[in-house]
Amino acid sequence: GAGVSQSPSNKVTEKGKDVELRCDPISGHTALYWYRQSLGQGLEFLIYFQGNSAPDKSGLPSDRFSAERTGGSVSTLTIQRTQQEDSAVYLCASSLASGGFQETQYFGPGTRLLVL
Amino acid sequence: AQTVTQSQPEMSVQEAETVTLSCTYDTSESDYYLFWYKQPPSRQMILVIRQEAYKQQNATENRFSVNFQKAAKSFSLKISDSQLGDAAMYFCAYVDSNYQLIWGAGTKLIIKP
Numbered sequence: 001g002a003g004v005s006q007s008p009s010n011k012v013t014e015k016g017k018d019v020e021l022r023c024d025p026i027s028g029h030t031a032l033y034w035y036r037q038s039l040g041q042g043l044e045f046l047i048y049f050q051g052n053s054a055p056d057k058s059g060l061p062s063d064r065f066s067a068e069r070t071g072g073s074v075s076t077l078t079i080q081r082t083q084q085e086d087s088a089v090y091l092c093a094s095s096l097a098s099g100g101f102q103e104t105q106y107f108g109p110g111t112r113l114l115v116l
Numbered sequence: 117a118q119t120v121t122q123s124q125p126e127m128s129v130q131e132a133e134t135v136t137l138s139c140t141y142d143t144s145e146s147d148y149y150l151f152w153y154k155q156p157p158s159r160q161m162i163l164v165i166r167q168e169a170y171k172q173q174n175a176t177e178n179r180f181s182v183n184f185q186k187a188a189k190s191f192s193l194k195i196s197d198s199q200l201g202d203a204a205m206y207f208c209a210y211v212d213s214n215y216q217l218i219w220g221a222g223t224k225l226i227i228k229p
Contacts, residue, residue, distance in 0.1 A: 033217070041222075043217070044219075048216065056216070059216070101149075102211065107160065107161035109159055109160050110159050
């Protein structure tokens with residue numbers, strides 16, 4: 001079956017503009033995660049959804065970052081008034097999460113964001 | 117707070133040889149899972165192997181195996197018969213009931229032909 005998909009693959013924007021990044025999880029996966037990966041670094045947790053709700057928003061770096069998930073499927077990560085330090089690869093993952101944190105997360109290919 | 121440490125920024129191995137990547141972690145939780153993920157240049161993060169903390173038996177997936185030492189909080193990955201396609205960044209990760217995956221900084225694995 002289809003894996004996690006993300007769009008766009010690459011995004012170049014100017015400082016101060018807003019961007020929206022999209023994640024389409026594996027069908028049937030109720031948990032969805034957003035991560036940020038800066039060049040040469042590991043992954044930084046941003047936010048996690050269980051269904052449409054986000055019980056943990058602690059990882060969002062600032063109030064310029066927001067995320068939503070509708071219909072228990074597609075999620076959008078929005079960055080307002082982008083800054084150069086927002087440049088990174090944004091990865092999305094999904095898991096079955098049948099109540100267990102131990103479910104394996106399956107990753108999308110990521111969106112590479114460059115803020116000029 | 118939970119932490120994951122990969123002390124080897126880069127490792128190289130001759131094709132067909134065996135290499136071990138190190139990972140240590142710190143947690144006060146008793147119930148957690150550990151993962152090794154591979155990220156090739158294509159950027160797609162791929163699960164290599166996972167280990168349940170309450171299982172003493174080391175996980176194995178074909179040429180990949182782990183040495184899980186719970187008391188020492190160590191979780192190393194052994195790759196046997198290394199192949200050119202194994203070249204990638206390897207990340208060690210930890211998850212517990214907080215649902216957050218805590219990641220190491222990664223080890224770049226180079227395979228020499």
